[in-house]
Amino acid sequence: MSSFKPSMSEPKSPGSYCGVPAQRSSQWGPEMVLVKLEDCSHPLELNVIVKEEEEERGIKEEEEEERAFTEEQRAVTEEAEQRAFTEEQRAVTEEAKERAFTEEQRTFKEEAEERAFTEEQRAFTEEQRAFTEEQRAVTEEQRAFKEEAEERAFTAEQRAFTEEQRAFTEEAEERAFTEEQRAFTEEQRAFTEEAEERAFTEEAEERAFTEEQRAVTEEAEERAFTAEQRAFTEEQRAVTEEAEERAFTAEQRAFTEEQRAFTEEAEERAFSEEQRAFTEEQIAFTEEQRAFTEEAEERAFTAEQRAFIEEAEERAFTEEQRAFTEEQRAVTEEAEERAFTEEQRAFTEEAEERAFTEEQRAFTEEQRAFTEEAEERAFTEEQRAFTEEQRAFTEEQRAFTEEAEERAFTEEQRAVTEEAEERAFTAEQRAFTEEQRAFTEEAEERAFTEEQRAFTEEQRAFTEEAEERAFTAEQRAFTEEQRAFTAEL
Structure with a gap:
């Protein structure tokens, strides 16, 4: 799941010009991305918080390991x-x-x-x-x-x-x-x-x-x-x-x-x-x-x-x-x-x-x-x-x-x-x-x-998997929307 948080601030880097691609700034953390608009008369900075897919994969792997361990037990x-x-x-x-x-x-x-x-x-x-x-x-x-x-x-x-x-x-x-x-x-x-x-x-x-x-x-x-x-x-x-x-x-x-x-x-x-x-x-x-x-x-x-x-x-x-x-x-x-x-x-x-x-x-x-x-x-x-x-x-x-x-x-x-x-x-x-x-x-x-009980567990696992798939699909759709919105901006 990703969140979009725009923020209005003055540019803090004197070397930023119109047409220069967005740069990451170490001052705001790894999740802050600096986006510059093409309007050079009034430059705006949007700080977007993005949750990486690697962490999502790690969480899913941990959940799958827990499920496998539960099934084994x-x-x-x-x-x-x-x-x-x-x-x-x-x-x-x-x-x-x-x-x-x-x-x-x-x-x-x-x-x-x-x-x-x-x-x-x-x-x-x-x-x-x-x-x-x-x-x-x-x-x-x-x-x-x-x-x-x-x-x-x-x-x-x-x-x-x-x-x-x-x-x-x-x-x-x-x-x-x-x-x-x-x-x-x-x-x-x-x-x-x-x-x-x-x-x-x-x-x-x-x-x-x-x-x-x-x-x-x-x-x-x-x-x-x-x-x-x-x-x-x-x-x-x-x-x-x-x-x-x-x-x-x-x-x-x-x-x-x-x-x-x-x-x-x-x-x-x-x-x-x-x-x-x-x-x-x-x-x-x-x-x-x-x-x-x-x-x-x-x-x-x-x-x-x-x-x-x-x-x-x-x-x-x-x-x-x-x-x-x-x-x-x-x-x-x-x-x-x-x-x-x-x-x-x-x-x-x-x-x-x-x-x-x-x-x-x-x-x-x-x-x-x-x-x-x-x-x-x-x-x-x-x-x-x-x-x-x-x-x-x-x-x-x-x-x-x-x-x-x-x-x-x-x-x-x-x-x-x-x-x-x-x-x-x-x-x-x-x-x-x-x-x-x-x-x-x-x-x-x-x-x-x-x-x-096993059937209930299977049903529950299937429901959770379906919910996760639906949530992943929603997340993907939201990410696509965000990307499209970002591309529009």
């Missing part, structure tokens, strides 16, 4: 922001990969724990089966030992009774004893058949108990499998909901979030109700198993009482047989005494021998009674020891059953905890997805804002 800032966004996205991707790897490790660990628990449960079932077989073998051995002891006692008693009958009776007494022995054999056979039926009944009850335990175990496994399937269904439902949420718009997303919160609350309530019902079912199952165990103990006690009653009946039968033998002996002795009274004189020596024989017989009876009492005491002690062993075994089995129940309950609690952790992780993943989505939208908004 903007490019560096955008590159730094893009690098920061890339690093953040890379960190987010690595964190997602680490979470996926952690989830895979957790799944593998849970699968290994489930396999170990299955192997432990299988070993426990095998151990319980072996223990049941061992108990059955011990029961069979005790039954065989009892039958052998009874047979030995009965054989010894039968031999003694046979010897006595053979010593004091004749062919008729032997015939009567044979009939009595037949009846006793039939009764013993009936007793043996009844014992076999009892053993078969007990074995059938044991089989029914084993089947019931197996059914209870299968039902527990089915419940555990149902819980796992339900958890898998929940996971699939969460994945489907997440896919549907991605497909929805922003408005539908908010509505879906509210609906999902309501659905999760309802599902949590249903799950709490189901867990409460399952806990009540487990308590009922524990009560049922305890009642079943008590019923088994009552059956064992009833069987023991039955055996004791049968033993008492056998003892009563033995006492009756002994009384019958004593009665027979008394009749025989009475007959012998009558015969001895009639033939006392002739058979004095025979009576003395018979008296000695009676003494010997009484001594034998005392010895037999003492032996039977000792055998009964020993058998009672053995039976008491067996009862104690059976009680200890029942307590051990009960403790083992309670431990298995605690393990099953612990596994179920672990499954519930893992399901809750999975739900929490799913919620955390959803929050992370929402955060990433918000971050992406914010980055997009930032990028759009930067583009808009």
Whole structure:
């Protein structure tokens, strides 16, 4: 831009004449030009202030350098922001990969724990089966030992009774004893058949108990499998909901979030109700198993009482047989005494021998009674020891059953905890997805804002350049006008 400032003054240079071109004077500065008019009678001096084009070019170059520096700074800032966004996205991707790897490790660990628990449960079932077989073998051995002891006692008693009958009776007494022995054999056979039926009944009850335990175990496994399937269904439902949420718009997303919160609350309530019902079912199952165990103990006690009653009946039968033998002996002795009274004189020596024989017989009876009492005491002690062993075994089995129940309950609690952790992780993943989505939208908004800002800057630069061009054109036009005016002057 140039300015035109005319000034009227007297000529200060005596050597200036008409027709001499204009000269610069160092007295007025580099921007003052002396212009002389052709009218020599009244010379005038015009001082014109001209702004040189070199300074304008220097200013324009400085402005262009500033613009280039601003553009370079903007490019560096955008590159730094893009690098920061890339690093953040890379960190987010690595964190997602680490979470996926952690989830895979957790799944593998849970699968290994489930396999170990299955192997432990299988070993426990095998151990319980072996223990049941061992108990059955011990029961069979005790039954065989009892039958052998009874047979030995009965054989010894039968031999003694046979010897006595053979010593004091004749062919008729032997015939009567044979009939009595037949009846006793039939009764013993009936007793043996009844014992076999009892053993078969007990074995059938044991089989029914084993089947019931197996059914209870299968039902527990089915419940555990149902819980796992339900958890898998929940996971699939969460994945489907997440896919549907991605497909929805922003408005539908908010509505879906509210609906999902309501659905999760309802599902949590249903799950709490189901867990409460399952806990009540487990308590009922524990009560049922305890009642079943008590019923088994009552059956064992009833069987023991039955055996004791049968033993008492056998003892009563033995006492009756002994009384019958004593009665027979008394009749025989009475007959012998009558015969001895009639033939006392002739058979004095025979009576003395018979008296000695009676003494010997009484001594034998005392010895037999003492032996039977000792055998009964020993058998009672053995039976008491067996009862104690059976009680200890029942307590051990009960403790083992309670431990298995605690393990099953612990596994179920672990499954519930893992399901809750999975739900929490799913919620955390959803929050992370929402955060990433918000971050992406914010980055997009930032990028759009930067583009808009760059476009505004370009528009501003274009406007400034247009204004400068217009101003330069005006300045040129004014300079041309000034030149034309100067030429006219």
